[in-house]
Amino acid sequence: MYRNLKVVPRVVFGRGCLDQLDAILEPQRKGSGIMVFILDDFFEGKALEKRLPFRKGDLLLKVNVDKEPKTTGIDALTEQVKNFCGKDVMPDGVVGIGGGSILDTAKAVSLMLTNPGPSHEYQGWDLIQYPGIYHVGIPTLAGTGAEVSRTAVLTGPVRKLGLNSDHTVYDQVVLDPDLLEGVRESIPEQWFWTGMDCYIHNVEALCGTFVNEYARAFGEQSQVLCREVFLDHHPESDEKLMMASYFGGMSIAYSQVGACHALSYGLSYVLGLHHGIANSIVFDYLEEFYPDGVKEFRAMAEKNRIQIPRNLTADLSEAQMEKMIDVSMGMVPLWENCLGKDWQEKMSRDRMRKLFEKM
Known part of the structure; x- marks a missing residue:
């Protein structure tokens, strides 16, 4: 049987297209109104951080990726999001801004907000049970293909292996070559x-x-x-x-x-x-x-x-x-x-x- 391939449904490409992010997110703010931005802490206080369309009530998580993402770190971030949003409240989306590790982190958090238990239980192929929440990938490095792949690579207690699932694929990617400049x-x-x-x-x-x-x-x-x-x-x-x-x-x-x-x-x-x-x-x-x-x-x-x-x-x-x-x-x-x-x-x-x- 041939694979019925899941691909990213929406892609915007071009220099300066990051400025369209607010308009892209607007139609998705139809529940709690909360957007979670997961940003590589390399950009803390820099121009990129100031360009992101935060609104009152959004959550900004600045994540260090000097080491690759671990399942324990994903679980901690997921819990942080849940505590921020409150009981029975979900954010309307997760936005990952950074290199491959940040993009994988954002994908994994999106999935773990809707799937029970710790993330290491989902390391493998097609173990994810439920779709994650809406998620957007914005690469600031290029090469990993994390912006388009069906995996979020994580190091767990016994293995390094991705959350490989059709549900992992981003709903939207923003490909702005300006973010690679320099x-x-x-x-x-x-x-x-x-x-x-x-x-x-x-x-x-x-x-x-x-x-x-x-x-x-x-x-x-x-x-x-x-x-x-x-x-x-x-x-x-x-x-x-x-x-x-x-x-x-x-x-x-x-x-x-x-x-x-x-x-x-x-x-x-x-x-x-x-x-x-x-x-x-x-x-x-x-x-x-x-x-x-x-x-x-x-x-x-x-x-x-x-x-x-x-x-x-x-x-x-x-x-x-x-x-x-x-x-x-x-x-x-x-x-x-x-x-x-x-x-x-x-x-x-x-x-x-x-x-x-x-x-």
């Missing part, structure tokens, strides 16, 4: 790691066993845009990277990621690394799976003067190594996309250990 110059490594998440999405989707013409159309165009951004430094790089991220997310929506993401989940769970940098560390050692992609990735790193971290697993304990392998082994759809239904015959724990030992 990112490459001010935080070049973060700009690169986040962009490489997109590039790696595409490689894994295009080389996977799940690939089809739908996924290929988005993935190939995303790759063209990535090359223009990271190899050519095109003058419209902000617009191109924002669309590369969107297209990359659409590519894996009807396909899947692969070996790099499966391994990076284990690596980042144990070492506490952010998703983009973990993917880049892992991908550099996957020539046997993606030879052309790894070659081009290295050219992009060299062009942008980025050093890939080395020797991160040398001093891990046996328990840490086993946990890393356990988490990665649990990413069944990713391994199936990379190696086929018989992936366990091809990817043993010993083979996975040897890959991790290289890192």
